[in-house]
Amino acid sequence: MFRPLELFIGLRYTRAKRRNQFISFISTVSIVCIAISVTALITVMSVMNGFDSELRNRILGAVSHVTVSGIDETVQNWQTAVKTAESTKHVRGAAPYVEIQAFLQARRPSGALIRGIVPSMEPNVSDIDRHMVEGKMSDLTDRSWKIVLGRELALTLGVQVGDKVTVVVPQFTATPMGAVPKLRSFTVSGIFELGMQEYDANLALISMQDAERLNGFNGPTGIRLKLDDMREAFPVAQELVNKLGQAYRVETWMDTHANFFRAIDMEKKVMFIILSLIILVAVINLISMLMMLVTDKQADIAILRTLGSTPRSIMGMFMVQGVLVGIVGIGFGVLLGALLSLNLPAIVKWIEHVTGQTFLSPDVYYISELPSQLLWSDVGWVVLVTFAFSLLATLYPAWRASRTQPAQALRYE
Structure with missing residues (x-):
């Protein structure tokens, strides 16, 4: 089966060999960190969606969506x-x-x-x-x-x-x-x-x-x-x-409660930005792994350059490995995040039963159960942001690899 050279060599570099076990360990750590970050972001967004939905239902269950009154x-x-x-x-x-x-x-x-x-x-x-x-x-x-x-x-x-x-x-x-x-x-x-x-x-x-x-x-x-x-x-x-x-005045729920729900939406966006920074920190491991890989593969890069590979082709080879690590981490993170979000209320109840502690006491909080609502639109944004960070993380190491001079790299080989 035909595969582009960049994809073929990039996938070969992802396989662990005896001399680069440490690089493979860093790659595994990068996958785990990205997966945990994606899981945390999806779970937090789902909990905030749950609270938002619960508050909307409770508030709008008592107030009207539209009110008609007389002059x-x-x-x-x-x-x-x-x-x-x-x-x-x-x-x-x-x-x-x-x-x-x-x-x-x-x-x-x-x-x-x-x-x-x-x-x-x-x-x-x-x-x-x-x-x-x-x-x-x-x-x-x-x-x-x-x-x-x-x-x-x-x-x-x-x-x-x-x-x-x-x-x-x-x-x-x-x-x-x-x-x-x-x-x-x-x-x-x-x-x-x-x-x-x-x-x-x-x-x-x-x-x-x-x-x-x-x-x-x-x-x-x-x-x-x-x-x-x-x-x-x-x-x-x-x-x-x-x-x-003109004998009647018409008002909507947005006239009386818009600021409250707008504040919830703003809080959700701020939490998304803050937790996205956690993903950015996890992606730094990816940069470290690729930089070590570029250093380890100096001789291979030089040989490929002498055989006619262009700098753009060399960049593609290393970007393939970085993007692959990001995709695997995103895949595990989405799977774990979705499972955790869908089962979070039951998990919290089980933890309360085992520990005997109540996280949201009905005597204190008016929402006594931890709500969770998974929205696939939020999952899509998390996947898009994480993939973008992973792709950006590969650019500098791949560029460094493309700047390798064959004669200098093979001088001591």
């Missing part, structure tokens, strides 16, 4: 607005709501955001019903005066299901004793836990009709929408603005 305090003709929103492409569900900033009093006081909802429609736009620890969301009926609290908020108030909570809203009523705030007693009918401090410690749910009476509204303050692809939030918002007209 005034309430949304006029909200039933028509809901039907219009549901007929828009990419919209999976719509539900009205009333939001009230309130003060809650039980055994201990706490401020909270009270959201009035329609229990039958709320599952279309949020995942709170799937995170109920106690009780059911369907208990929030008209004039039931029941309330569902986040777990942390319930602990702060010191209440459980069945206890009473006094809700005070900033709506003042004139009395003979002067203006007094409006208050109402609610019965705790359920507790939810989303796993996010922002919502578990500050959010409470009541029926939308009770919220309207409590705050003196005649309709919802907004309509929450859930999309089949949250990346389509901006185009959907633009389309709704055209359909609904």
Whole structure:
């Protein structure tokens, strides 16, 4: 089978011989270092992808992808607005709501955001019903005066299901004793836990009709929408603005949480750059190995030059060996990194079981399991960067080999 001369000789040089065992050892060390670096980079990127996905699911499971609100305090003709929103492409569900900033009093006081909802429609736009620890969301009926609290908020108030909570809203009523705030007693009918401090410690749910009476509204303050692809939030918002007209205001999740997710993306990019430097350090072993090989093969290079090999051909011979070491290291690194990323949650659980130590305690962290999400696009970038480093590492040693003068190299042979 025909093979280019550069490839044939380069592959021959990769085979260990008795007199260059040390060079072969350095080559093996280079492969191991590159493989470990690639494995570490793929694993770290997968963990960061896992945390990013987990945070997105938890945050966007409580907030809407798109919110439609009125220019005034309430949304006029909200039933028509809901039907219009549901007929828009990419919209999976719509539900009205009333939001009230309130003060809650039980055994201990706490401020909270009270959201009035329609229990039958709320599952279309949020995942709170799937995170109920106690009780059911369907208990929030008209004039039931029941309330569902986040777990942390319930602990702060010191209440459980069945206890009473006094809700005070900033709506003042004139009395003979002067203006007094409006208050109402609610019965705790359920507790939810989303796993996010922002919502578990500050959010409470009541029926939308009770919220309207409590705050003196005649309709919802907004309509929450859930999309089949949250990346389509901006185009959907633009389309709704055209359909609904100027009487409505449309906002997306990117308007309220864009900075948070942008910070996560920036952190991921910084980690990629930092860990890429580890790969660069591992590639330095490759430079050392090739420089020793060039020194060891001075006589062979001189003979090849006298036989007519060009400097470019000599460069190709040594670049073949360096690139081959890089490819083998990348191959092992991708295999180990993929296996480790796909099985990392199970491995962490096994280590916790063996050592008896909990890495992410649920009492401290709101994500109590180490998430991992392997994206092949990230693997592709890791392979590309590592291969580029390996290729660059071969240039200088190969150039030195091509500059070898035959007469000088054979003088003492």
